[in-house]
Amino acid sequence: MPVDGAAAAGPSSPARVRVSGEGAVGAGRDISHSAVGEGSRVEHTEVTNQVAGGTVHGDVYQAENVTVNQYLPSSAPGPVVRPVRVGTVPPLASAFQPRPGLREEIDRARERHATVVLTQVLSGGGGVGKSQLAAAYAWQAHAGGVAVLVWVNAAESAQIVAAYATAAQRVGAPGADGQDAEDDAGAFLDWLAVTERSWLVVLDDLTDLEGAQRWWPRPPVGSNGRVLATTRRRDALVTGSGRAVVDIGTYTRTEALEYLGERFTAADAPHLLDDQAEDLVEALGRLPLALAHAAAYMINDDVGCTAYLGLFTGRASRLAALLPPGADTDGYGRQVTTSLLLALDAAEHREPAGLATPAIRLAAHLDPAGHPDTVWATEAVTQYLTAHRTVSGASGPVTADQARAALRLLHHYALLTHTPHDSNRAVRLHALTARAARETVPDSETPATVHAAADALQAIWPEHEHTARDLTVVLRANTDTLADHAGDLLWHPDGHPVLFATGRSLNSTGLFGAAVSYWQRVAAAAERLRGVDHPDILLTRTNLAHSYRQAGRTGEAIVIDERVLADRERLFGDDHPHTLNARANLAASYWRAGRTGEAIVIEDRVLADRERLLGHDHPDTLRTRANLAASYWQAGRTGEAAGLLERVLADHERVLGHDHPDTLASGANLAVSYWQVGRTGEAIGLLERVLADCERLLGHDHPDTLAAATRVRRWRIS
Known part of the structure; x- marks a missing residue:
């Protein structure tokens, strides 16, 4: 009844390699799976003997099954050449996880391309272990005897130039005279492109992609060289020139x-x-x-x-x-x-300048699993970004295009993930990144951030939920997340409409048990934060009663409905729309409880009042007329019910349209009335039409669809 309301084969004997530093790598294990002593860092300035079988300063490391020919050239033996080591490779962390799935993906990319870029794309930036994976490959290359190993802390282009200039001197690159660092760095790149010696260059934490473009090693002539780079960036600058991007996510x-x-x-x-x-x-x-x-x-x-x-x-x-x-x-x-927000300062100074920080703070209050990117085109978001822009001198309001550009900027710096093709969950960010961002919001700005997010969710809520079921599921999840972070802020100055939209959505989707739990929480919050006569309390009680009624808990529904009606008569008078709604809801609860006579008395009064005050075609009047017809039917007055329901269906189709939920409900009710009075053919035909509409509009699993399907099957075999 409608109701208001990992390696190629190595040499025959294991390679023995010594490394300088405080801690020794455990003997007999693959370098990529072992840990350097805790807290140690190994300075690779030089190794003073041949690659395999010799002795060098430091403790002995016995390496088994390491990749050797992946890095060593296949040329005939010649004079002993000292391996070159530039930079500091980080030790592998305690309990380092080899992550075989990721390493397999990286190695597959190595087979397809001359170079491989390790970049985190899916998990929102820092902390996913990009540098540790690169370090594992560097240690493996070292154990395998790679001739030249250069590890660069590449956050700034100047660091890359300095490391390359040092390497150029160490390898004796032609043209490197130690007079000009950039000239020497260029000479090193030229040497890498033609040398027959094996080499590995690691650019760790590559941040300034624009400034670093000229310092990417070119693909070597042979297969003896390799580049690994780690970066938070994930824009077009990391691709091209034979580079392959491998997304690094979190642990399994x-x-x-x-x-x-x-x-x-x-x-x-x-x-x-x-x-x-x-x-x-x-x-x-x-x-x-x-x-x-x-x-x-x-x-x-x-x-x-x-x-x-x-x-x-x-x-x-x-x-x-x-x-x-x-x-x-x-x-x-x-x-x-x-670590999680390290790239934020850089993003803040990119165009659109000053929007990265307020944008990530707003996104951090929504569901990490994702929210629609249409949120960023709402007036609520553009006004919020305008008011909280972090650069001075910017003029004019932020536009929807600028808001989207800020979103893309955060994506490029791996602070969140924006996948526009996933329309309902297009914007995601790691839960810890979100938490880190929320903890940076000044207390004075939190209310505005929370309300902007809530206003944006409300702005994109579909008017007819049955036409966008997947979207409403996502909006409910985002509202729940927002409410959890907001505390009581969504109740000031009044209960935010998005709180009520979420509860109504649970009811309209047929999730009655979840709706009861939700409205119980909302009602408790309203009673704690508002006076006993505040409209928010009356509204939450009304919705809680409706949820009880839909869940079959009619006794509890009646108690609340009677109380709400008394309060609304006292506060608003007999003819106020709120009072009429309360009276109609009480009748609906009586009807559910089988107190049909009492329901009819109230509905007759409500219908007359609504016709007088709202007119015959007002949706509330139509709903009351449908409820009265359902009461007639339940009371055995089937002829009167069928006649009234025919009018109701015609009015709904004319006023609300064929696809409105109330139109579907009135069609189903009329079909039942036809069946009761023996008009079986008309009943089955009408209900089959209603079933097809329910499947199209609500989906096959909606309670109304299932009820109609069950009834059609039963009628066909009767």
Whole structure:
């Protein structure tokens, strides 16, 4: 009844390689799977003997099954040439995970291209282990005897030039005279392109892609050279010239759990890996950097997964306290928040200047799993970006095109992911990136950020939800996330409309149990924050009663409906639309409870009042007439019900259109009335039409579709 309301074969004997530095790599293991002693860093300035079988300064490393011919040239033996090492390769982290799936993808790209770019695309930027993967390949190349290994901290182009100039001197590149760093760097690039010696250049944390374009090593003539680069950027500048982009995401769940298990076992604290470990790695987003900091905290304080999870999810907790850099023995050296948002300053100074920070702060309050990019074309978002732009002197309001450009800018710097073809979840960001961004919002700006996000969601909410079911699912999820982050802010100055749209959507989708739980929470918040007579309370109670009614809990619905009616008569009078709605809802609850006579009395009064006050064709009048006909039918007055329902269906088709949910409902009700009075052919024909419309508009799994399908099958065999 309608209701208001990983390697190629090496030499025959294992290579023996020595490395300088504090910690020795464990003997007998593949370099890509082993860890340098905790806290050590190996300075690769030079190695003083031949590649395999010789001795060098430092402890001995016994390497088995390492890739050698991948890096060594196939030329005949000649004079001994000292390997060249420039830069500092980071040690592999404690409990380093080899990530075979990713390494296989990287190696496949190596087979297809001269060079490989490691870039994080899917997981929102820092902390996914790009540098660790590159370091694993560098250590493997070192163990395999690569002739030239250059590791560059490439955040600035000047660092690349300096490293190349040093390398040029070490390899004796023609033209490198030590007088001009850029000339020497160019000479090194020329040497790489023609040398027969094996080489590996790693550009780690490549940030200034524009300034670095001339310093990309050119593809070598042979297959003896390789470039690895790690970067947060993911725009056109990382592609081309034989470069292949490999997306680096977070750990798999298995890798994350294995990481924690290995860390805790090595620390003689296996008890910390309790039955909440899976939930914890998911809460941390399986982000390698976050897992490293969290494991260090847990080991230092002897806190198990369950207890740490409670701390981490606590509303008052902050990342700086729970993931402190000082606790981490792997020497990442900075807070997770800093790592996650490292590229934000660079993005802030790109066009459109000053929009990256307010844009990511707004996105951080929405569902990390994604929100529609149409949010960024709303007036609510453009006005928010205009008011919170971080550069001075900008004139004029931010346009929808500029808002989208800010979104794309954040995407290029891997601070979020924008995939326009995924219309409903086009904008995603890692949950920890979102949390880091939220924790940077000044308290004075949080209300405006929250309300802008809420206004934008409300602005794109479809008028007729049955025409965009997938979209409304996403909007409900985003509203839930926003409400969780906002606390009470969405109740000031009044309950935000998006809160009510979410609850109504649950009812209209047939998720009645979820609707009851939702409206119970909303009603409790309204009663806590508003006076007893505030309209928000009456509205939430009305919606809670409707959810009870739809869920079959009619007794609870009646109690609330009677209270709401009394309050609205007292506050607004008998003829106010709010009062008429309350009276009609009470009649609907009586009808559900089988108190048909009482329902008819009330509906007769409501119909007369609505015809008098609103007119005969007002949607509320039409709905009341349909409810009265349903009551006639339930009372056994089937002839009167059929006649009235024929009028109702005609009026709905004329006023609301054939695809309106109320039109479908009135058609179904008329079909039932026809069946009751023996007009079986007309009943089946009409209900088959309603069923087809429900399948088209609501989907095959909607409760109304299922009910119509069941009834059609039953009638056909009767």
